[in-house]
Amino acid sequence: MTTVIELEEIKSLLKNVDVVTAMSEGFVQYSNGNTVVPPVGELLFDNPPGDVHIKYGYIKKDDFYVIKIASGFYENKNLGLPSSQGIMLLFNQKTGQTVAVLLDEGYLTDVRTAAAGAVAAKYFAPKNIEGIGILGTGIQAKMQLQYLQKTKPCKSVWVWGRTAENVLRFKEEMGDKFDIHIAESALDVTQNCNLIVTTTPSELALITADNIRPGTHITAVGSDTSEKQELDGSVLKKANIVVADSIPQSKSRGEIYQAVSNGFITEDKIMELGNAIQNSDLQRTSEEQITVVDLTGVAVQDIMITTAVYEKYKEENA
Amino acid sequence: MTTVIELEEIKSLLKNVDVVTAMSEGFVQYSNGNTVVPPVGELLFDNPPGDVHIKYGYIKKDDFYVIKIASGFYENKNLGLPSSQGIMLLFNQKTGQTVAVLLDEGYLTDVRTAAAGAVAAKYFAPKNIEGIGILGTGIQAKMQLQYLQKTKPCKSVWVWGRTAENVLRFKEEMGDKFDIHIAESALDVTQNCNLIVTTTPSELALITADNIRPGTHITAVGSDTSEKQELDGSVLKKANIVVADSIPQSKSRGEIYQAVSNGFITEDKIMELGNAIQNSDLQRTSEEQITVVDLTGVAVQDIMITTAVYEKYKEENA
Numbered sequence: 001m002t003t004v005i006e007l008e009e010i011k012s013l014l015k016n017v018d019v020v021t022a023m024s025e026g027f028v029q030y031s032n033g034n035t036v037v038p039p040v041g042e043l044l045f046d047n048p049p050g051d052v053h054i055k056y057g058y059i060k061k062d063d064f065y066v067i068k069i070a071s072g073f074y075e076n077k078n079l080g081l082p083s084s085q086g087i088m089l090l091f092n093q094k095t096g097q098t099v100a101v102l103l104d105e106g107y108l109t110d111v112r113t114a115a116a117g118a119v120a121a122k123y124f125a126p127k128n129i130e131g132i133g134i135l136g137t138g139i140q141a142k143m144q145l146q147y148l149q150k151t152k153p154c155k156s157v158w159v160w161g162r163t164a165e166n167v168l169r170f171k172e173e174m175g176d177k178f179d180i181h182i183a184e185s186a187l188d189v190t191q192n193c194n195l196i197v198t199t200t201p202s203e204l205a206l207i208t209a210d211n212i213r214p215g216t217h218i219t220a221v222g223s224d225t226s227e228k229q230e231l232d233g234s235v236l237k238k239a240n241i242v243v244a245d246s247i248p249q250s251k252s253r254g255e256i257y258q259a260v261s262n263g264f265i266t267e268d269k270i271m272e273l274g275n276a277i278q279n280s281d282l283q284r285t286s287e288e289q290i291t292v293v294d295l296t297g298v299a300v301q302d303i304m305i306t307t308a309v310y311e312k313y314k315e316e317n318a
Numbered sequence: 319m320t321t322v323i324e325l326e327e328i329k330s331l332l333k334n335v336d337v338v339t340a341m342s343e344g345f346v347q348y349s350n351g352n353t354v355v356p357p358v359g360e361l362l363f364d365n366p367p368g369d370v371h372i373k374y375g376y377i378k379k380d381d382f383y384v385i386k387i388a389s390g391f392y393e394n395k396n397l398g399l400p401s402s403q404g405i406m407l408l409f410n411q412k413t414g415q416t417v418a419v420l421l422d423e424g425y426l427t428d429v430r431t432a433a434a435g436a437v438a439a440k441y442f443a444p445k446n447i448e449g450i451g452i453l454g455t456g457i458q459a460k461m462q463l464q465y466l467q468k469t470k471p472c473k474s475v476w477v478w479g480r481t482a483e484n485v486l487r488f489k490e491e492m493g494d495k496f497d498i499h500i501a502e503s504a505l506d507v508t509q510n511c512n513l514i515v516t517t518t519p520s521e522l523a524l525i526t527a528d529n530i531r532p533g534t535h536i537t538a539v540g541s542d543t544s545e546k547q548e549l550d551g552s553v554l555k556k557a558n559i560v561v562a563d564s565i566p567q568s569k570s571r572g573e574i575y576q577a578v579s580n581g582f583i584t585e586d587k588i589m590e591l592g593n594a595i596q597n598s599d600l601q602r603t604s605e606e607q608i609t610v611v612d613l614t615g616v617a618v619q620d621i622m623i624t625t626a627v628y629e630k631y632k633e634e635n636a
Contacts, residue, residue, distance in 0.1 A: 002405075002421050004322050004419070036361070036362075038359060038360065038361060041356060041359045041372060041374065042356065043354070043356060043374055043375070043376070043383060044354075045376075045383075045411060045412075048412055050411075050412075050413075050414055052374075052383065052409070052414065054359060054372060054374065054385065056359065056361055056370075056372065057361070058361070058363075065361060065363075065370070067372065067387060069385060069407065069409070069416075071409070071414030072414070073412070073413050073414045076413050076414070079413065081413055081415070084414075085409075085413065085414035085415050085416065086414075086416075087320075087407065087416045087419075089387065089405065091370070091387070091389070091403075093363060093368075094366055094368075094391070095368075095391050095394050095397065095399055095403065096368055096370065096389030096390070096391045096394070096402075096403035096404075097399070097403050097423075098387075098403065098404075098405045098421060098423070101322070101405075101419050101421075103320050103416060103419075105415075105416070
């Protein structure tokens with residue numbers, strides 16, 4: 001009997017799921033070589049333009065395997081629909097039976113990405129957060145801010161966006177819970193904040209090494225292709241610690257790919273998040289260090305969150 | 319709003335779906351280059367052994383794209399479960415929204431494969447069927463026999479299987495509607511039948527050219543990998559017409575792959591089913607010709623059957 005879970009129920013279940021711990025465990029499993037994750041499948045459309053990615057895999061000796069279908073159809077906004085769509089599928093690893101269908105419409109991808117930001121901050125952000133800086137004003141900008149409260153709570157926020165309209169909307173939506181400052185520039189963010197998350201689809205660097213305060217931690221979320229870039233290579237060069245969620249993926253996409261291919265750093269500088277989580281020597285060791293965690297998104301995150309939501313569903317419907 | 323359709327409802331809807339015509343149209347779209355079908359995704363398991371295949375694609379300018387997950391866990395029989403499991407997913411080609419989830423447990427794959435056999439027989443089997451020969455006794459053996467009635471009806475059947483027990487069970491289950499003869503050997507089948515379907519997972523040829531009567535049509539269904547083979551290369555050499563459901567796939571799997579790589583025939587002998595459907599000059603033109611259609615399974619079949627079942631659901635629930 002296959003369980004079908006609708007978006008509203010997924011949101012309700014998530015309230016009682018510790019997604020940050022689940023992500024942390026997932027990164028450890030990944031770095032320890034306990035996951036099987038084949039290459040991503042892709043389906044492209046021209047008119048209207050759209051792309052579909054099929055990510056799938058499993059943790060060895062686990063109960064399930066997971067398939068995620070996630071798409072981006074960027075003209076959806078003209079129809080009043082979110083550009084991201086998707087579904088998560090959970091199967092029995094021993095029989096192939098379809099265990100659960102999570103009709104999440106892309107929501108779980110947003111959550112697992114935000115929760116990874118909270119994991120990065122937990123191990124690399126400084127003890128005292130003076131201000132959280134957010135580049136970007138979209139769904140991920142808001143969710144990163146919310147999830148950071150679970151590991152590095154701070155109400156003082158500087159936000160920068162590409163249009164005044166977007167920034168004002170961000171302030172309106174988040175202003176109840178946070179003290180939101182509208183930043184005039186990325187420099188305004190780096191001067192006031194020592195925990196920064198970048199969430200834009202920019203292809204031009206927004207932050208350079210000169211602007212960063214000692215002790216700053218940056219989690220780079222926006223760049224997940226070979227073209228996108230939010231941090232100048234000088235930032236990764238200046239950083240004391242540079243971490244990838246996936247070293248293999250960092251060879252072809254994200255900030256690390258940009259910094260290495262432009263000669264700012266070499267690959268031996270890069271650590272993998274799941275290794276650092278297990279070894280406090282690899283984490284931040286002083287309040288003065290500059291740290292960068294580059295998140296490009298790993299299928300183990302999808303495996304972990306889908307499994308966690310389903311386990312919670314079973315528990316609540318036992 | 320995503321529609322979820324359970325197996326029992328799928329079976330009920332299929333009674334009013336013309337799957338044979340849908341397959342025929344699908345093969346035409348495929349051969350005319352109107353489909354987009356990326357390489358199949360694969361996920362493998364060791365303990366217990368299992369394989370998962372993810373097939374996906376779309377027909378250009380259609381409303382939907384389709385993803386099929388199909389698995390084989392061969393120790394399932396010890397648990398009283400079918401080894402084949404699976405699910406079919408239908409998405410909006412213009413927005414990416416999840417339109418329908420068909421919890422078919424692999425059943426639609428069985429149906430679309432059987433319906434392709436009926437298409438092959440329609441265009442290539444002789445006018446007068448004296449006996450239908452079936453090699454194999456499993457689900458596909460039974461379904462091929464049933465679907466052949468839609469295009470080349472014949473009640474006189476010779477069945478051959480690897481064990482007496484399997485053959486007797488086949489006779490018991492199908493004996494009500496058909497006059498079932500138990501064949502002592504594959505030779506017994508070829509001597510009595512001029513429409514033969516092979517459905518076994520054999521890796522050794524079961525039929526050689528010497529044994530085939532003039533005018534015989536063979537649809538080869540069992541061999542869909544580079545190892546499996548039911549027809550000796552001499553059969554394809556002797557045949558007047560050799561047809562592949564997919565010429566690209568026939569270069570790496572199935573009977574045609576075997577016959578070409580063992581030097582019995584050259585690639586220029588092969589026609590594609592979707593081309594032959596559109597051109598009667600490429601179909602059987604005399605009662606004496608020997609014809610072979612090699613079916614390895616094409617994603618367009620999954621696209622067609624999933625769409626057809628969903629369209630019927632919409633019609634009946636309008």
